[in-house]
Amino acid sequence: MWRLLENESFSQAGLQRRYRQAEQLLLWEKAGWTKSDLSLMTNKALQSSDFLIGSQAFMDLWQSLYALKEPRQLLQIVLAMAEMPKELSGSKGEVQEILAKFSPNLSPDSSFWKEFAGLVQVTFLGERLSAKGDLEKRLHQFRYVISCQQAQWVRDYYKKRGMTDAQALAKYFKLKKRKTWYRRAYDFDLSESARLHNKLAFHEGEIIHPDNQEGANLKIVMGFHTEFILDHQGRFLNEIDPELRLQNGIINGASFNYASKNDHRHRQLDISPVSRHDPQFRKTVLKQGFLAPKLVPRPILKKAPSDWQTSYFNKQGFYAQTGLSKYKAVKQAAKAFKELIANA
Incomplete structure (x- = not known):
């Protein structure tokens, strides 16, 4: 040296x-x-x-x-700099220590995140990220760290006393372009499906809401990689959080996407690895029976008798609230968030 x-x-x-x-x-x-x-x-x-x-x-x-080193080496270096553990415990202290390894200048729309996701894509072809391995497990759980860091960045830069997380995020989006039918280039999207982030559990005929609170969780994405999940009270939902640990966050929280769009690679990189590589604290909570609503748009398309009752689109089903299907309730939440941005 x-x-x-x-x-x-x-x-x-x-x-x-x-x-x-x-x-x-x-x-x-x-x-x-x-x-x-x-x-x-x-x-x-x-x-x-x-x-x-x-x-x-x-x-x-x-x-x-970036273009000279082996992708796997770069991935390992970033995990080493973050001091990413082999298994996240979810404790606030651990989260705070990991977040301290990130620069306050690293924003959610930094090109670094797209480049990092690109390294994962070329390193783990097919279903390889679901394979047993230390790097595979740490990289999967790192998705929760990234989403936590991005949410905390918004809090640090935009959240003032008395504001909700949603108000801070709306402030951040104020000068950014929302996806609309007439825009080819945009910064964020409110139309991406939030179905997987609205899990409920059922026990002996009783519907169990995370934290015993009914409400629709809204999903917002930036470039598909970055996602924010907001609950009905305007709080960020993340699997790990340095400020407020919610059951709803552990179950339905945001997770950075290594895939670039909602296709087969999204399933390979961001969905399939969950069952093997999720941290134990999240597996324990999900084992209580929390499941996402079914993707059954009409009763005639059901494969089993219970499918329509548990559909995302049924306004009288188990996931419905105040006469709205969960799908419609999320749409209503998106409309309210648009108004929040307009008034930010």
């Missing part, structure tokens, strides 16, 4: 600077960057704040090496 810094002046002050710089470079090397990689950073006066995912120093190195 000293060889990388041999241009530093030979004086007491120079040696001190050289020591501090070497100390910082060793952190990067420990995370998996090679000495050759780090030679690109020897002219930077590195600070401890630079050793954060999304910092300017990190992004400079990332952009220089």
Whole structure:
């Protein structure tokens, strides 16, 4: 490491600077960057704040090496820098420690997220992300970390005293373009299906709502990769959260998508790995019988007698509320959020 810094002046002050710089470079090397990689950073006066995912120093190195290093190596480096555990516990303390590894400058619409997802796509072809493995498990659970980081970023930058998470998100979206029928380019989309984020449980004829609260959960996506889930009270729903741990969040929370759109790759990368790689604390809650409504648009299309009763589209079914199907209730929530953006 000293060889990388041999241009530093030979004086007491120079040696001190050289020591501090070497100390910082060793952190990067420990995370998996090679000495050759780090030679690109020897002219930077590195600070401890630079050793954060999304910092300017990190992004400079990332952009220089993104197309040159093996995708798997880059994925492992990011997980190492985040100090991603083998298994998330879901505790607030753990979440806070992991979030502290991200730069406050890393926004939900940063190009880094699309590039990171692209690395996962080329590394794990077919159903490989569902295979048994430490990297596979940590990467799957990292989706929950990313969504948590993105929600917390919105809180940190836009949420003022007395505001809800929904109001803060509306403030963030105020100057961004919503998907409409006349726009080919847009920043966020309120029309993506929220069916999988509205799970309920049933026990001996009783309908069980997460946190014993009835309401529709709204899904908003940015570039499909980034998603935010809001409950009927305007709270972010995430599997892990440094502020408020909700059962509804664990069950129906947001999870960053490695796929680029809702197709077979979405199932391979973001849905199939859940059963094997989900953290135990979430598996324990879901084992209480929480299930998503069925994708049965009309009674005539049901395959089993109970299918229409548990349909996303049945206004008199088990998932219905106040005379609306869950699908319509989500649409109503989307309309209310549009108004929130307009008034932000």
